[in-house]
Amino acid sequence: MFKNYLKIAWRNLWKQKVFTLINVGGLTIGLTVGLLLLLWVKNELSYDRYNTKWDRIYRLTTDIHVNGSDFISSQVQDVMGPTLVQDYPQVEKFVRLQPQRDIMVQKGHETLQEKKAAWADSSIFEVFTLPLLAGNPKTALTAPFSVVLSETAARKYFQSTDIVGKMLHINNTADYRVTGVMKDMPDASHFHFDFLLSMSERANSRSNNWGNHDYYTYVLVRPGVDNAFLNARLKDITYKYVSPFYQQILHFSLEEIEKQGSHVRYAAMPLSDIHFYANRADQSFIEPSGNIQYVYIFSAAGIFILLIACINFMNLSTARSASRAREVGVRKTLGSQRKQLILQFLSESWLICAMAMLLALVAAAILLPFFSEMAGKKMTINLLDQPQLIVYFIGLLLIVGLLAGAYPAFFLSGFKPLQVLKGKLLSGSNTGGLRSALVVVQFVISSVLIIGTIVIYNQLQYIQHRQIGYDRRQVLVLQNTYPLYKQVNAFREAILRIPGVENGTMTGFLPTGQYRQSPSFFKDRNAAIKDAITTEAWQVDQHYIPTLGMKVVAGRNFDPQNFGTDSSAIIINETAAKMLGFKDPLGKELYDPKTDVSDLRASHIIGVIKDFNFNSLHHPVTPLILRLQEERGSMAFRVKTDHIQDLVEKVRQQWDAMVPGQPFLYAFMDNEFNTLYQADQRTGNIFIWFAVLAIIVACLGLAGLAIFTAEQRTKEIGIRKVHGASVTDIVTLLSKDFIKLVLIAIVIATPLAWYVMNGWLDDFAYRTTIHWWVFLLAGCIAIVIALFTVSFQSIKAALTNPIKSLKTE
Known part of the structure; x- marks a missing residue:
């Protein structure tokens, strides 16, 4: 049948x-x-589901709100993970990660830059499903100066995965022993590392420092434990450990902070939520996050x-x-x-x-x-x-x-x-x-x-065209300039002598970069909680503002040659000025603790800079303080030439002359800016293409109905034409x-x-x-598309000989 x-x-x-x-x-x-x-x-939707214990893994997050300023981060203190495991048996394991975007690895006579590296606790292989092709996962990262490579990195440097015991010279400072080779991390993971270095030389879990938030910390809980339980325990830890630390260092407790309408909170985010719901600006240190909205939009599409x-x-x-x-x-x-x-x-x-x-x-x-x-x-x-x-x-x-x-x-x-x-x-x-x-x-x-x-x-x-407060066009960024060491100023002067180079600044704190610091400042020497704010604080030189085309809206730029007191001077952005509430911020002082509030450093405000976007446009501009201080992470040069590749080659030659064998790494700031919106550009292009296809499908149906309508009205069209109807009349009909x-x-x-x-x-x-x-x-557009779709068949029907039309049955 x-x-x-x-x-x-x-x-x-x-x-x-x-x-x-x-x-x-x-x-x-x-x-x-x-x-x-x-x-x-x-x-x-499959991100991080490759982990066999994905439903029991959580990442700890920070949410600090003080007097209108916010510090929201996916990182916590180095002691948070160990303390959870120590105090609560329901928490089985912890692992800390500290990504290092740029490490230098020696390969023969050349040094290569690697961007996918992180310090990690040895427990990483017990928490995450990262199978080792060589080495013992229980001991691979226990010893200082040990490193585990991905399969790709192992073949890149040794042409083999059987390399346990081999040595790698990293960051021009130390030799690391290879203790394991792991399979490449799956694509659907919120982090990808080719080098895992032992955390034992990095973090000190007995430091009892509850003030620094610079470690991505994951915990593995026992079956049956949910994030509600974990969040409650984090609240207990906050009052048990963090509050006394604040009392000791800042001389006020969490209770006083909360009375001011502020808060210090820690939470547990399920591993499966990280790809969609992590703080985007902060998550970029590991890998750009996704957007659940696009999942809904594309599913609906x-x-x-x-x-x-x-x-x-x-x-x-x-x-x-x-x-x-x-x-x-x-x-x-x-x-x-x-x-x-x-x-x-x-x-x-x-x-x-x-x-x-x-x-x-x-x-x-x-x-x-x-x-x-x-x-x-x-x-x-x-x-x-x-x-x-x-x-x-x-x-x-x-x-x-x-x-x-x-x-x-x-x-x-x-x-x-x-x-x-x-x-x-x-x-x-x-x-x-x-x-x-x-x-x-x-x-x-x-x-x-x-x-x-x-x-x-x-x-x-x-x-692409919004005024973002700085000029990103034709800015050459040299990355990881630490190898220059004491020659850094001589190198800058040499580059400035190259025709086409207009100015240059030395700092790793660039608007499109990854370096960030978020200390607390006080408006008053008494360091009362009501006078505290959390803000970005960047170390820059006197060439920073003019090189990047920024605008000083009040006061002046740094000028250490003519103002000796600029060593303790700061420049704030407009958002910081509004948050501080000073009618005239120039000459006012801000205070930040060196060790605790009994040892405050005073900094006087000499200028206010126009707000500029140093995060993506998904986020508003936050308070920022610029401090005159040397930082050798990167260099940026403003150039003006029609022969950009020739200029880059001259810069490369100067680099090779001063630090031979070190990789010459550069980018242009406008390209780095576009990278911030790469995910939005991609999803936008996908949406546009599929929208076009949807319209084509709709037009196919409309064309079919137009054919059917013309067939059904064949005699009517013939009669109308016999009575003098024009082609235009028939098409309109x-x-x-x-x-x-x-x-x-x-x-x-x-x-x-x-x-x-x-x-x-x-x-x-x-x-x-x-x-x-x-x-x-x-x-x-919709009307034109519809007209174009039906007009062909309509014109064809209108041009048909009426005698032939009247003969049809």
């Missing part, structure tokens, strides 16, 4: 080639997009595009109801039951879906490398390694087939044979309202996607109904799109405005 259903289905589909092609084409595009987005969403394709199928199937009505009548007269007819029509639907699914799998396999590159992810369709995909595909096939074919099946099978055989059934007119509603739904979705595309494009352009539906869709889509995109823009502290013209432009 089922074979007979398929045979009849195939004959009907072959007979109606145009409609079959439109249905299969639309479903193929919809399923291809759905599969690609399914792989993307699956990849996002995939469902909506599939829905559009299904609507096409339903529309075209019900539109062709008249051509199938006589078949239904005859089969019912001959004894066919309704359930048999339903199965017949569902068989046609599943056959179309099966054809589309096969084509979609081929298309997805072809497009996946390009999509992976666009998304910045490594995704594969491997049914052997990913058997769950087979379940997804079968489920998707059944659901889409049922969704697309259910209504046509029940509608067509419901025809009464007597009415059909007497010719009383009109040509699908009783489904005209449904078809109109479905067309409106299609173009509501399409219009929302068009508006979304315009808004995303505008926001990305806004990011056939197009106006569709345009009305598109206009209705635009009216519905406008508030919906505004709500959705406004929510997306709320994720940015600095955002573009959704102007009225966005909706007008989107509406015009």
Whole structure:
């Protein structure tokens, strides 16, 4: 019986080639997009799930709010993890990580820079699932100056993984013994390291320093323990250990802090939440985080595009109801039951879906490398390694087939044979309202996607062109300039003598860099809690502000040659000035403790600098203090030349002359700035491409309906032409109904799109405005697309010889 259903289905589909092609084409595009987005969403949701104990691992976070200033971090004190394990048996293990973006590793006669390195406790292999190819995981990182390499790093430096006991010279200072080789960390991980160095030489868990927050700390809890229990224990620790420390160092307790409306809190974040919910600015020290909004948006986009394709199928199937009505009548007269007819029509639907699914799998396999590159992810369709995909595909096939074919099946099978055989059934007119509603739904979705595309494009352009308080153009950044050591000033002077170099500054604290410090300052020497603020504090030189094109809005820049007291001077940004509440901050003093509040360092304010963005535009500008102090982490040079590569080569030659054998590492600040928004750029491009595909699918359905309408009105068109109707009149006649539906869709889509995109823009502290013209432009685009889609068939029908039209039956 089922074979007979398929045979009849195939004959009907072959007979109606145009409609079959439109249905299969639309479903193929919809399923291809759905599969690609399914792989993307699956990849996002799988982050850190490779760990066998992922549901018992938590990362500790810090939230300090003092007098309107905030310090929110994914890092805590080095003693927090050991204390939890010591005081609470429910906490099984802890591991601390301290990423080191730039380490120098000697390979033969050359020194290479490695960016994926971190100090780690030996317990890392007990908490995380990081299998070792060589070495003992229990002892690999216990000894000082030991290092575990990834498989990639091991082959890079030794061409083998059997290297336990080999030595590596790191950071030009020490020899490290290789004690293990681990498999490369999975792509879907919130951190990736090629070098794990022993924490035993770095952290001192007995230091009892509860003031510094500079370690990513993870804890493994015993089965049955949840984060609510862990958060309660962290609160206990805060009052038991942190409060006495504050009392000793700052001379006020947590109770006094809370009375001022401030707080010091620590929390546990589940490992599976880190990729989506970690503090973005802070998380970048390990790896850029994801955005759960994009998971929702792309999931919805995939469902909506599939829905559009299904609507096409339903529309075209019900539109062709008249051509199938006589078949239904005859089969019912001959004894066919309704359930048999339903199965017949569902068989046609599943056959179309099966054809589309096969084509979609081929298309997805072809497009996946390009999509992976666009998304910045490594995704594969491997049914052997990913058997769950087979379940997804079968489920998707059944659901889409049922969704697309259910209504046509029940509608067509419901025809009464007597009415059909007497010719009383009109040509699908009783489904005209449904078809109109479905067309409106299609173009509501399409219009929302068009508006979304315009808004995303505008926001990305806004990011690129917004005035951010400094000039990032043509700024050459030399990274990791520590090897220059005492020659650093001589090197800067030598570079300034190169034609095309206008200015240069020496500091690792750059707006697009990773260096950060967040100490506390007091407005009064009494160091009362009401006078405390937490702020960024950067060490810069007198060339920093002019080199980066920043603006001093009050006071002056550092000038140690003419002002000897500038060694204790500071410059603050506008946000810090507002937070401090000084009417005139110039000449005022701020105090920060060297060891405790009994040993305060006074710094006088000599200038106020215009706010500049030193985090991404997802975050507002926070208080910042610039202090005149040498910091050799990096150098930045403002250049002005049409021969930039020649200039870079001259800088390289000077570098090689002063520090031969050390890697010359450079970047341009505008490229580093763009890296901050790489994830937004990628997701924006993905959204735009899929929006275009959704519109194409909607247009396929509209084209099919235009063909059907023209066929149904062939005689009417002939009569109108005989009576003098022009081609324009006929095109207008056939197009106006569709345009009305598109206009209705635009009216519905406008508030919906505004709500959705406004929510997306709320994720940015600095955002573009959704102007009225966005909706007008989107509406015009939708109307033009609809007109272009139906006009071809309308013009074809209008140009048909009326004699031929009047002969049709």
